[in-house]
Amino acid sequence: MAVDNDISFDDLPPEIRNEIYSLTLCSDTPAKIDAERRLTKGLPRRPRVHVRSRMDMIPHLNATLLRISHRVYAEAAPILYGANAFSFASESTLHTFLKMIGDSREHVRRVEIMYIGDSSVLRSALHLLKQAKQLESFECQPSMLRRLALKKNQVKALLPWLKTLQKGAQGVAGRKGALEIFTSAEPSSTAGGPGPGWDRHCAEHERLHAEVMALLRQGLGS
Template sequence: MDFIHTSSSAVKPQATPLRILPKRKRKETSYFPSDSESDLDAHEAEDYDSEPEGARPAKRAKTDPAVGPSKPLPKKKIFPFYSLPAELKNKIYSYALTGDGPIYLISKRKHHYRHAIALGDTDSFGKDSRRGSYGYMRQNDNPVIHKPPLVPQLLGLNRQIRGETQPILYGANIFAVEDMKALHTFLANIGPKNCEYLQQISIKQLGHSRTTSSLAYPAFVLLANAVNLTRLEMDCAISWGDGDRIGRAFWREAHHWIESVGRHKGRRDAALDIVELTMKNVSLWLERFGKTRQQLLEELVADFRSELRYLLKL
């Protein structure tokens, strides 16, 4: 019996025809900056999407223009600050580095427990958190203490600007220090060179404890570099008693500075004309003798200077 073998081949399924969609017309996006008007007009080109008529157009996402590699400005676009006259540059420096009133300084500790100086305000100046008192503020009715808008970072631009601005920052301002610790830290941080620029200093407190008051002598040793001072206001009680006792107490702490100023100015008692005492050194109970506060202050200052001249062997 003959068998008829028929070869059956595998039937492959017929592929589904691909749907060919029309190309979508979009504006060409350029990732390189160009100043040509055609590129600016290209950003305003419309998107020809197939949208039904009357449909609300979708909001376009705002994209910043592509930023190319940074290039230095041409010389014609750089302001010639260094070529300005010295008078005009000093006027600009004065706006950035001087305040309308005294600059109040307090001592604080920064990173790694370093002693530093900070600007004081009505909440921090003269405050002793351990005692909960306000040493300076308690003696003054409604003191006006504010932080001036200084820009000391200007000194860090370069060596030339630092040399031009240091005399203005340290010489054109009145520095009011909280106590002798703040004065010692301030003078140690600015260095001997900047101490020579100082013109006016006001000391608000010798110290609220033995630790802070013991820094009076080291602070005046550093102040010996400030030979160009025109005013040293002792706006604090130096000692109790008459002018002779106050003069001896001041000499004990400040004799290095007094002698340094005398050598610099060629007159041994030149520093006595710089020191100013305030009513905080006057014992008000003396008013019962029929003298005004101003008369008591004048007598105290006269005795104070007389005692210092005696200690200077004049």
């Protein structure tokens, strides 16, 4: 009599499924999110379809597994969103992404953002990001740092979110403070290598960083 030896993905031991998730969903480099370009294509109408549109925004990660079942999504989403760093061109891209991933926001740990232009959109995005209780880093690139130094109202847009982070860190062992999570990336070296121009560039970056952090500390009352 024939014996059915077929094994489904759900039949695999949890440790093997987790290994597969890690191999297919994790990247050593930040996942660059392009939400606007894909926003009008295939918008989901039912929750079970959300995975497809979400994953389409992360083109270089093989996220097909998340479409298998609700169980697989529940197991794999913490790995996808928790193990990767996500890079956003602007606050609007960040906002769109956070809205589309829904409750999976809670798994996000590392974010980097290149530029901000609209304080109200930034404020809305950061309101959604409050759900990421395990957030480890929010890194702004030098272009964003310059913008913050020039536009003080955008510094103010950061404060409600930073205050929430600060409150969440109080009395919790090992939890980073708000200004440990919010950081700025070092400027990248120029093609010509170190020199007087590069030294001035680095000095300007340090000045802007000190100015922005002083404003944030003042706003946090620390």
